Amino acid sequence: MSHNNSWLQKDRPRSEVRTGRLTLCWTLQSKHVSTSLTTTRTTTNTHLLISLQSFQKLTAHAQSHRRCSSFNLELRDLDSFLKMTTSWSDRLQKYADLPANMDGLAMKKYRREPYHRVFVNRSLAMEKIKCFGFDMDYTLAVYKSPEYESLGFELTVERLVSIGYPQELLSFVYDPSFPTRGLVFDTMYGNLLKVDAYGNILVCVHGFNFLRGPETRERYPNKFIQRGDTERFYILNTLFNLPETYLYACLVDFFSNCDRYTSCETGFKDGDLFMSYKSMFQDVRDAVDWVHFKGTLKEKTVENLEKYVVKDGKLPLLLSRMNEVAKVFLATNSDYKYTDKIMTYLFDFPHGPKPGTAHRPWQSYFDLILVDARKPLFFGEGTVLRQVDTTTGRLKIGTYTGPLQHGIVYSGGSSDIVCDLLGAKGKDIVYIGDHIFGDILKSKKRQGWRTFLVIPELAQELHVWTDKSSLFEELQGLDIFLAELYKHLDSSSNERPDISTIQRRVKKVTHDMDMCYGMMGSLFRSGSRQTLFASQVMRYADLYAASFINLLYYPFSYLFRAAHVLMPHESTVEHTHVDIDTESPLATRNRSHCNDCKDLDCKRNHLTRSFSEIKPPNLFPQTPQEITHCHDEDDDEEEEEEE
Known part of the structure; x- marks a missing residue:
């Protein structure tokens, strides 16, 4: 094995091919990475020119149910690999000069179809997830309405x-x-x-x-x-x-x-x-x-x-794909007999995950099956973990204390037991459910699990949002008109504009919007005000969608990145230069003003010289030169690796 790192110079191509094998070329700093061709120090903090997931697809099922932490690749079919990565390389090359060319960049963010979307409250990196957990009622088994x-x-x-x-x-x-x-x-x-x-x-x-x-x-x-x-x-x-x-x-x-x-x-x-x-x-x-x-x-x-339960042919496919990259478990409050009948129906297809594959029993899609979970108690002290006799549906005597066995059905237990059996900790797990209290709030607050809330009503909400766009546009127009009436008035004005007509129209349009959703209006808002339910969704659900099946339209390497939540002073103020109001007594509170910084440096130097003999170890705090503030997601593991 060669240890010559000369090929890593800046003037070398970004990727090389040598005799049917691939040399990885990354932007460099410091980390041991082993390949079948070279051993070199490099970093995982900068971008890979070939996505990590692309390599994993080419390895021979690298470690079942676990992601590879290192590379040991030998690509026998290089032509197919190059075809697969061409579009990815082309896309990366477009952005090779960023951020230098950001000023001239005009781009609309790509978004999936609204009904296929998963919406994000808190950023979540799918490649960090080791376990997917499911509720059954109204999640795996969606009951037909009405x-x-x-x-x-x-x-x-x-x-x-x-x-x-x-x-x-x-x-x-x-x-x-x-x-x-x-x-x-x-x-x-x-x-x-x-x-x-x-x-x-x-x-x-x-x-x-x-x-x-x-x-x-x-x-x-x-x-x-x-x-x-x-x-x-x-x-x-x-x-x-x-x-x-x-x-x-x-x-x-x-x-x-x-x-x-x-x-x-x-x-x-x-x-x-x-x-x-x-x-x-x-x-x-x-x-x-x-x-x-x-x-x-x-x-x-x-x-x-058939009358009461929705049967979706994409369910076996999604669960089988999940099982290739992570562990999958079921935790339902329903008893085994009812669960078995519902799940058997949901997976009752003449084929397996795909047409042409053999049919599989529903139990084979899960690494762990828990019935009688008694959520939300399940997320606290829980109950005794017992084994279910799947022939009779009865519980076996005694507490189960053995290791995890595939295909075995358990009753009771707790979220701590789930973590122990699956070898996972809180943030390794995404739990998917419909109950904002029993599934989402408790799993988030007590265990720190990542959460995915299923909101079937979201399909109707999206339909109204798009189909009745004229009503939303009219409200925006009325708001603009209202602002115009007050445009040239300040505290010295005696004039009082008549806004009653606008106010009546706003109420009428808002009422018409509400009635499009139903007699009680939208699940998420009433006019401009968000409902209690909406606030709970935003607080406790990391992700939400009309159906978890929407995960089928995302790769398991996907980064669900939360949009910026803007406050009124951010959402209503344009990104244009605004001079500081020098008359304001608060103007000097600008902590990053260049002149202030220079003055502060002078004062620091003066104090340091004056009290050089008695100064404390650190006279002033220093501006962080490394990333120390938490922004979108918890990257503790990556930070440890970089160190």
Whole structure:
């Protein structure tokens, strides 16, 4: 093996080919990298001219389920390699002179089709992920809407009637245009509330009656609630909550308008009997739990899977590709029998991941399978880990203490146990689920797992966003017109422009936009204000999409890079030169002004000379010369390697 590094001089080509083997040429600094041709010191901090993933595809399945940390490549089919990398090399050559030519660069960022996109709140490098975790319900198994919600609604109403509620309730039919996720039910007054992240009320509904501002203030003087009061306010965050949300509206409207009952501030009366909205809420909650755990919801679902469950032929393909680069696990709250029937249906194709490949049982796509997970408890202390007898569906006696076995199904456990069995730590794992509390919030806060939130409603949100663009453009135009009316006015002006017409039009256009989404408006906003649900998505979900299947359209080397979140002073101010307001008493707070820096250096030198005998070890802080501030992602491992 040659150790001659002369080929690494600047005037050498960026890549070389020698007798059927490839020489890697990188921009240099310091790191040991071994190739089949040379051993040299180089860096991983600068760009590779040939992508690391391209090499991995050419190696003979380099280490199953693990990424190679070093290269030991021998390319027997060099022609195919060169064809594969030509377009990549050409693209890199375009940017070889950057950043010198940035001033003349006019480029629109490439984006995938909106319905194939994965959206980013916090940057995530896919090549660092060692494990992909999945929830089942509404994630792997997407239930058809409104068929599945209608079934849950009917069964819950039947349960309420069976415990004494009026027979008239059986006449109600689920209306999918009414509820949305993220609403809050006020158990004191029986109202459904749409609120923002701070508890400000955006929409208030009593039964089927949408209350206007003055009516809302009668119950909530400041149009504000204390979200922390969980005894009174219940957040309906999950897709399973949609039938329940509509049922609260049906019940409140029925008891408020039926002649047999007398409506009260906090409930209703039937003669001498008083039923509070709090009691009604608890009855509905108990009925919903009964339907899910003791009733016939699951039985009716598996009896007609085609009616209630979406079957996607891309699912086996994506999971098989994931399994080539990482470990894959399932953690669901459902029991084994139900899980097996649902998953068998989802993978029931005459072929395997691709047409022409052999069919595989669903268990073969996962390295670890956990049922009865009891999330969110799963992300804390968890429960006893037991093994499932897949023949009978029963649990085997005792706690499982052995190593991870492929194809074995486990019950219970915890997120710590998952990390131990898979040999991974928090940020090595991306957990994909639909439940913003049970799946996303708890896995993020307690374990530091990376999170991917599935939001099926996003498809409709994107449709309205693009299809009704004229409404958004009109709002922007009204905002421009409003600014023009105030353009030449300051604090000395007595003139008061009449903006009432613009304000009325803004309200009308905003209302029209809201109704495009449904009666409760958008899941994410009301006018210009983001909802509580939107704020939780931004806070706890690193990635989100209408379906995790969208990962199929990205390479596993992809860097999901978060866009800059701009504050108003950044989003509304152009990138043009603005002179410092010298009259402002705060003008001197500019810490990077060149003249100030020179003055400061003079003062430092003077102080150093004056107190040279008694000065402390470090008289002044020094501006960092290396990257020390965290920007987009946690690169601790890379920093350690560079050192």
